Amino acid sequence: xxxxxxxxxxxxxxxxxxxxxxxxxxxxxxxxxxxxxxxxxxxxxxxxxxxxxxxxxxxxxxxxxxxxxxxxxxxxxxxxxxxxxxxxxxxxxxxxxxxxxxxxxxxxxxxxxxxxxxxxxxxxxxxxxxxxxxxxxxxxxxxxxxxxxxxxxxxx
Numbered sequence: 204x205x206x207x208x209x210x211x212x213x214x215x216x217x218x219x220x221x222x223x224x225x226x227x228x229x230x231x232x233x234x235x236x237x238x239x240x241x242x243x244x245x246x247x248x249x250x251x252x253x254x255x256x257x258x259x260x261x262x263x264x265x266x267x268x269x270x271x272x273x274x275x276x277x278x279x280x281x282x283x284x285x286x287x288x289x290x291x292x293x294x295x296x297x298x299x300x301x302x303x304x305x306x307x308x309x310x311x312x313x314x315x316x317x318x319x320x321x322x323x324x325x326x327x328x329x330x331x332x333x334x335x336x337x338x339x340x341x342x343x344x345x346x347x348x349x350x351x352x353x354x355x356x357x358x359x
Contacts, residue, residue, distance in 0.1 A: 208352035211295045215280065215359055218301040218309075226283040226299070226315045227268070230308035250328050254280045254321035258298075258355035259348040261316040266341055270332040271320055272308045278323040279303050280357075284316035290345050295353045316345070 216222065220229040261284060273279065281301040288294060293316070303309065303320070305327075311317050320329060347353045 206352070207348055207354050209295075210354055210356050211298070212356045212358050213296075213298050213300050215300045215302050215357065218281065218303050218307060222299075223281075223283075223301060223309065225285060226281075226317075227310035227312040230270075230272075230310070247331050248274070248328065249319070249331050250326050251279070251319055251321055252326065253324055254282075254357060256357065258282060258318060258357065260344060260346050261293075261298075261318055262342055262344045263314050263316045264311075264342050265314045267333050268313055269311045270308065270334070271310070272330040272332070273303070273305050273327065274330055275326075275328045276305045277325060277327050278305045279320045279327045279329075280323065281309060281320055282318045282355075283311070286312065286314035286316070288316065290343065290350065293345060293347070293351065295347055295351065295355055298355055300357060 218229060223229050261282070263286070281303055282298060283301070284293070284298045288297065302323070320327060347355070
């Protein structure tokens with residue numbers, strides 16, 4: 204395991220459309236229309252585990268957006284960071300963690316750094332819809348513990 208020189212603690216914050224806007228869309232009764240790239244799409248059911256105490260990796264997709272629709276009403280965390288950061292300029296202190304009440308569908312925008320949604324406890328089941336003209340052609344992964352010597356601790 205890599206030596207970690209720095210730990211950054213990020214507090215969980217409530218999920219609101221305004222706070223989440225830089226990272227994607229919070230799908231609400233008032234905001235159901237989503238802009239979608241022309242091209243292919245896939246949909247699948249995923250079961251996700253609870254959020255670990257530390258976050259070491261993030262990733263992003265420049266060629267597609269992802270829509271997550273919760274199917275079992277379990278609260279879950281969304282871990283995101285601004286799309287404008289490169290791997291070389293990545294600042295872990297800019298990560299944000301939102302608490303979803305389990306009834307709110309969301310998107311991860313193109314190039315937004317993230318991890319897959321994680322359950323508060325137990326298992327989270329979501330329908331994942333991926334849309335984009337070149338989906339899965341490229342994914343950028345960043346191991347913060349190796350590249351930056353940093354891990355994120357979650358203040359719950």
